Amino acid sequence: MRALLALLLLAAAMPASADDADDAALLLADKTATSAEQGKDWRVYVEAAARESRRQGPGLALHGARLSLDARLDTNFAPGWRAVFADRLDMSRMDGVSGNRDINTLKEAYLSWQLQPDRVADLGRINARSGVALGYNPTDYFRAGALRTVVSLDPASLRENRLGSAMLRGQTLWTSGSLTALYSPRLGHQPSDSTFSPDLGATNQRARWQLALSQKLSDALTPQWLLSGGAGQSPQLGLNVTALPNDATVAYLEWSGGRAASLLSQALMRPDDAAFRSRLSTGLTYTTPGNISLTAEYQYNGGGLNRSAWEALRRGPPPAYALYRSVLASLQDSPTRDNVFLYAVWQDALVKRLDLTAMVRYDVVDHSRLQWLEVRYHWSRVDLALQSQLNNGIPGSNFGALPERRLWQALLRYFF
């Protein structure tokens, strides 16, 4: 009887409780004074970072600090005309590193002219980025030589903090697709270390061109085809395609192929061993109901070394090994043929405004791996982040050869 009475009371209380909740919510809305903020054409932030690292093998902890200023302006200054400017200055001081220096990265500086809604032309330094994959982008042909400095190995940071290439670009759009053509001339001979150099020698060492065609084939499928070439190389064909297997999953495939010399031959200036070589990056991003996005990606680099060739290079003369690693770091390509990339992002992790990001890069050829974790809390204008990186692997392996075994970095970013 008592149980029945309790049930009846509960049943009677439930609608009242829902109504009370609605009433409380509406009361909050009544008191809400906030109105819409006005859009700005610019975004500027300053970032301070402190880091501690430990080298491979025994050794003392090394410390460093960095102050960065990052600015981006994107404005319509006349009907149909748009100006874009993006620049970053990194001032780093590290223990045990010779030649501490400041590096300015002129990321973009270009003018856009939109003659009609479906016809646009751009001229200047443009970050022309392609690719649907997350960790490795074979169709991102303009990534070579684009990094002046690396502040974080997070793929998002590598994409953002890089040089564009000087080019003339035109785009035409139609209802179900678009065609983009660009030409990037030779404007420099070699990269520069000078602090404020626009470094056209890094990005415009040779003339290049690219065509990109997107065409919607169905409501669910819009592939993008690319054809990219330039002085001293055979044209490379590229493909980007994405699909939705279900409401929670995005599948993607990025492929590039064409005749090319192996990366070893290119780096060490060995005799041309040109052959048809493919590069591939394919994966899935699954989002849980709790808004955790998990990505697993397989990466194949047909220009990289297989197990036996990689082992032979590692055991061979150190200068050849060092040159190969340095050229590939500049090209942003993998030294080995097969890699696996795992990436997880959890927004509002347990508490609002706290984001967790984790990344693992695993080299299938030499079993070395890089692990990276970031905890980031953000207020309306301030971000506070702690990053940790651990590199494991035998000496000379893809990630075991990185100078630091363990790295901690704390960041404070303020948006103006």
Added chain:
Amino acid sequence: MNLERLIAGLGLVLAASVAAAAPSAQAILAASDAIRNPDKPFALTVALVEYRNSKQVDSSTLSVYSKADANSGQFRSLIRFVAPARDANKLMLKSGNDLWFFDPSSKASIRLSPQQRLLGQAANGDVVTVNLAKDYQAQLAAEESVLDGDRQNRHCYKLALAAVSADVTYHHIEMWLDATNSRPVKARFYTESGQLLKTAYYRRYQLQLGMERPTETVIIDGLDPNWVTVMRFGDYAWREVPEVWLQRDYLPRFKPE
């Protein structure tokens, strides 16, 4: 008068006479859709404020350009994040289940799944710019008085909406519409298992783009009633949205006026 116009005119007269006799649930729903969503391409600004346990925990501002698809009737939107500063000028394209996110800093176009919410409460947009009559079959469940968003008793039609296709976000919806003018008053959104996902109150009716429209939606989370989002709409304007803009490759080009 040509034949097509004559047929169209006769059709309108017929539809009007049927409507006058007994407004069908589907017609009431369509009328309420027309109140929430302008019938031509438009732009507006959305200010979102989010509360947890009565404390403001987040706020953001979006600029939205929207246009209905001529075939499906569903809205396709280009969304620009205005605030907070860290997200300023990031863009999103929503065209049915085709969702793309673009960050101008990294030039990365990322495809999102419907379940993936990259930034805050923007997902609540689906409670606002959606033509329910296209995706749901409506039945008149009751005529009753309910408390509206201003805590006034309002005589309403209560409609029970059932999804007609599997690829919609909400399996079924209860919706209360003002019996005198079909204005949306309140809605409850459910999963297939009957779990309440959201409650929405439509309020602060103002004359915008030729019609009295709700300029505020209050959303209460179904699982956690202490999670409340207030969406306030302003800066309404008719804006041409060319078809060629509603694709991934235009995202880097999109810059609202």
